[in-house]
Amino acid sequence: xxxxxxxxxxxxxxxxxxxxxxxxxxxxxxxxxxxxxxxxxxxxxxxxxxxxxxxxxxxxxxxxxxxxxxxxxxxxxxxxxxxxxxxxxxxxxxxxxxxxxxxxxxxxxxxxxxxxxxxxxxxxxxxxxxxxxxxxxxxxxxxxxxxxxxxxxxxxxxxxxxxxxxxxxxxxxxxxxxxxxxxxxxxxxxxxxxxxxxxxxxxxxxxxxxxxxxxxxxxxxxxxxxxxxxxxxxxxxxx
Amino acid sequence: xxxxxxxxxxxxxxxxxxxxxxxxxxxxxxxxxxxxxxxxxxxxxxxxxxxxxxxxxxxxxxxxxxxxxxxxxxxxxxxxxxxxxxxxxxxxxxxxxxxxxxxxxxxxxxxxxxxxxxxxxxxxxxxxxxxxxxxxxxxxxxxxxxxxxxxxxxxxxxxxxxxxxxxxxxxxxxxxxxxxxxxxxxxxxxxxxxxxxxxxxxxxxxxxxxxxxxxxxxxxxxxxxxxxxxxxxxxxxxxxxxxxxxxxxxxxxxxxxxxxxxxxxxxxxxxxxxxxxxxxxxxxxxxxxxxxxxxxxxxxxxxxxxxxxxxxxxxxxxxxxxxxxxxxxxxxxxxxxxxxxxxxxxx
Numbered sequence: 001x002x003x004x005x006x007x008x009x010x011x012x013x014x015x016x017x018x019x020x021x022x023x024x025x026x027x028x029x030x031x032x033x034x035x036x037x038x039x040x041x042x043x044x045x046x047x048x049x050x051x052x053x054x055x056x057x058x059x060x061x062x063x064x065x066x067x068x069x070x071x072x073x074x075x076x077x078x079x080x081x082x083x084x085x086x087x088x089x090x091x092x093x094x095x096x097x098x099x100x101x102x103x104x105x106x107x108x109x110x111x112x113x114x115x116x117x118x119x120x121x122x123x124x125x126x127x128x129x130x131x132x133x134x135x136x137x138x139x140x141x142x143x144x145x146x147x148x149x150x151x152x153x154x155x156x157x158x159x160x161x162x163x164x165x166x167x168x169x170x171x172x173x174x175x176x177x178x179x180x181x182x183x184x185x186x187x188x189x190x191x192x193x194x195x196x197x198x199x200x201x202x203x204x205x206x207x208x209x210x211x212x213x214x215x216x217x218x219x220x221x222x223x224x225x226x227x228x229x230x231x232x233x234x235x236x237x238x239x
Numbered sequence: 240x241x242x243x244x245x246x247x248x249x250x251x252x253x254x255x256x257x258x259x260x261x262x263x264x265x266x267x268x269x270x271x272x273x274x275x276x277x278x279x280x281x282x283x284x285x286x287x288x289x290x291x292x293x294x295x296x297x298x299x300x301x302x303x304x305x306x307x308x309x310x311x312x313x314x315x316x317x318x319x320x321x322x323x324x325x326x327x328x329x330x331x332x333x334x335x336x337x338x339x340x341x342x343x344x345x346x347x348x349x350x351x352x353x354x355x356x357x358x359x360x361x362x363x364x365x366x367x368x369x370x371x372x373x374x375x376x377x378x379x380x381x382x383x384x385x386x387x388x389x390x391x392x393x394x395x396x397x398x399x400x401x402x403x404x405x406x407x408x409x410x411x412x413x414x415x416x417x418x419x420x421x422x423x424x425x426x427x428x429x430x431x432x433x434x435x436x437x438x439x440x441x442x443x444x445x446x447x448x449x450x451x452x453x454x455x456x457x458x459x460x461x462x463x464x465x466x467x468x469x470x471x472x473x474x475x476x477x478x479x480x481x482x483x484x485x486x487x488x489x490x491x492x493x494x495x496x497x498x499x500x501x502x503x504x505x506x507x508x509x510x511x512x513x514x515x516x517x518x519x520x521x522x523x524x525x526x527x528x529x530x531x532x533x534x535x536x537x538x539x540x541x542x543x544x545x546x547x548x549x550x551x552x553x554x555x556x557x558x559x560x561x562x563x564x565x566x567x568x569x570x571x572x573x574x575x576x577x578x579x580x581x582x583x584x585x586x
Contacts, residue, residue, distance in 0.1 A: 051465050071468040080469070087466035089459055091575065100459055103452075103471035153471070 001027040001062055001078070001156045001188055003048070008057035010040075010047050017043045019212040020057065025157060025190050030183050032191040032199040032220065034233055035209035041192040042084050044209075045159045048190075049081040050074050061157070076104055078156030082163065086146040090135030094126055097134045097145055101152025119148040122178060140171035147178070157188040164195040176202050196233035200224045208233070249527060249572040276435060279428035292543045298427035302499060304539035306434035307492050312519040312535035313441050313528065314488030319517065320526035320574070321449070322481040323461030324374070325382040327513055328389025331369075332362040332486040334508035336493020338396060341408040341503050346401075351414035351422075351498040355491060362490025363483045365392075370482040374475055377464070389513050397505040407504025414498050422498070430499050437495065441488055442528055448484070457481055522563060524570025533571055 003025040010018040018040045025031045033041045046052040048059055050071030059066045061077060069077070080101075089097050098119060105112060120127040123144040129137065134145060143163055150158055160179065164172040176198050183189050193199035200206055200220045208216040208229065216223070223229045259267070279298040282291035292300050315329045339358035343349035349357075373384040396402040403409075414422040420429045448454050456477040459467035468474050497503050515538065523534020541559065545552045563571075 049469055051468065070473075072471050072473045075469060075471040083466055083469060087463050087469070089462045089466070091462060092458065096455070100455065100467075100470045103456065103459075103467075149470075 002060075003079075003157055003188070003190065004058075004060045005044070005048070006058045006060075008044070008047065008059065009055040010043055010052055011055045012043075016055075017212055018047070021209070021212070021214050023190075023207055023214070025188060027188055028183070028186070029205060030179070030189045030191060030203045032193055032203035032206045033209050034193055034196045034199055034206060037194070038211070039209040040212045041209055042161055045081060045084075045161050045190070045192055048159060049079060072103075075102065075153050075155075078154070079159065080150035080153045080155035080157075081159040082143075082146045082150045082161060084161040085165070086142045088134040088137070088142050088145055088149075090133065092134055093131050094134060094137070094145055095130040097149050098126070098152050101149040102154075115152045115154065119151055122151070122181065123148050139166050140168070140175070143167065143171075143175055144178075147175075147182075151182065151187075155187060157190060158182065160189060160191045162192060162194060164193065164198060172198060196229075200234075249524070249530065249574070252529070252572075272435075272439065276432060279431050290544075292540075293547045295543055295546060296427065298431065300540065300543045302427060302430045302434055303496060304543070305536055306431060306438065307496055308516060308519055308539035309532050309535040310434060310438050310441060310492045311489055311516045312523065312531045313438065313445065314485045314492070315516050316520050316526065316528065316531045317445060317448075317457075317481050317488075318485040319520055320531065321445075321454070321461065322457040322478055324478060324481065325378070325385070326482075326485070327382050327386040327510075327517065328369075328392075329385075329485070329489055329516055330508050330510070330513040331389040331392035332366065332489030333493040333496070333512075334392050334396060334505075335362045335365055336490035337497040337503050337508070338402055338408070338493075339490070340494040340497040341411045342401060344412050344498070345408055345410055350412070351494060352417065354498075355494050358494035359487045359490040362486040362493070366483040366486030367479065370479045374478045374482065386510070386513075389508075389510060393505050393508045393510075396508070403504070405505060407502060407507075409502045411497050411501045411503065413501065414495075430495075433495060434492075437491060438532070442532070444484075445528055453477060453480060518560065522560065522570060524572040524574060526574035527570070527572050530570050530572030530574075537571075 005021060005023040008018050008021045009016060021040070021044060023031070023033070023044070033044065035041055043052060047054055048066070050066070050069065054067055061079060064077070066074065089100060092100065098116060099112070102115070125141055126144055126148055129141065134142065137145060147158075147160070147163070163175050163179065167175065172195065179189060179191065180202055191199055191203060200223055203220040206218060206220045206223050207214050208223070216229070218226070224234075256264070278290075279301055282297050291297050311329065311333060314332075315326060318324050318326045318329070336358040339361050340351060340354045343354045343357060344351070369385070369388045373381055373388070376384065396407075397405055414433075416422065420426070420432070422429050422433070456467065456472045459470065459472055460474055460477060464474055516535070519535035519538045520531050521534075522538055523532065524530025542552055542556050545555060548555065567573075
């Protein structure tokens, strides 16, 4: 498994949001994209999952060019996304949300039960709430549901968009612990975060994104100790 | 006020329904259908004679507008209520069905039962032709495109010679006798039973769809189209499906309507009718079959019932709409309550 973005450009109308970005995610890694609001993090994820069209450049997955594959077929290739703001189906129950996770499922009995089991083991809280409407869950539970739903498709790579957004510190720590656990189960992770501290602690490698450009690529642990990064993204350093 | 606003007849009804076992349900459904089927005779029964419509004949009102509106509102509900696509030109499919029947019968001698599948098929094909480009855009843009489509169909009918231009087509034959039921001016109740059968068939079909994959896909698309695509839902295809099924129902209604009224002209298919059917859906409770059927019955029947007040009746009709939408903004019978909870949270 290898996700490779080469010289990607994406436009919103005439505005170029992504200006030639190259990112590589290797099997088994946690790679994080960090950067300020509007740097283009979410756009990159949306382009990988096919929700935004590519202007130029390429995205390949397992050596296959994704450009011509429509969004709804990418989940079957093994790319699952947890969208920004979680994207829970508020009117569906927790179970119905999870069932939606892989819509084009062929084996609806055994395989589904297996996947549900796996999700409930990772997120016992969801099991207690199976018949509750998705919209009535707390923010943290919704994040768990969104991640669980993505895992239902047995992704090879999981794209996470701001999983810590709007959560209490304790819940953030919990979510990041689970992200590491999912990764240990063999799922490659591309993580977009504003919470650079947590992201860099959990990731293997990191890219720093500024207004549509990658300005730095390094091992996450190196960036944690980089004075410039510490000042710009971790809120510590010379003031 | 707030008690009225929060009271959810749909949930109450669902609760009572859940408490019944199969035989009780069957008996209830049969009794209900029989009672509705007896409606054409209601005015002659004394206690129910208040239902009678002055000026127009009650039996005919039951067929058009009431029955037809219920049928069309159910069809439009698949598009607007289930998949959340705002269609402002729904009457076009009704017109296509009506003109199919009119042209096939007057020029080629086809009867209603032969024209029915063709009318539905043509409505579905036009649904695809409209849907393929229109469903790529969302929200307001889709609404404007469908509005344009509705007007195009009417204006084309107004200008073609095969459709009779502004005079329309006259001399459309009534449907031939089937299962011993004659269809002509003498038996308006037979038309009502035909429309009732179509309504029941439609409800049965929609319920089938809703509990299966298409229903799930529509629900997901309505709530968040992007996320639905991320889950693997081919959003264009499922949106197209809801459009085409809605079109087929509108087309079927049009075929039967044309063979009932025997004369059709372009001014029967104006934009206002599309809006009125949309009002039926919203008034009754978007997304809920029973609400939509009830809403359409009331909105179609009311103007006929108060026809004796002549000019002022439209004002009263408007007032009723305004007052009702204030009291029950989610419609008479709103869809499942769990979504309401969510709306409160996000506000």
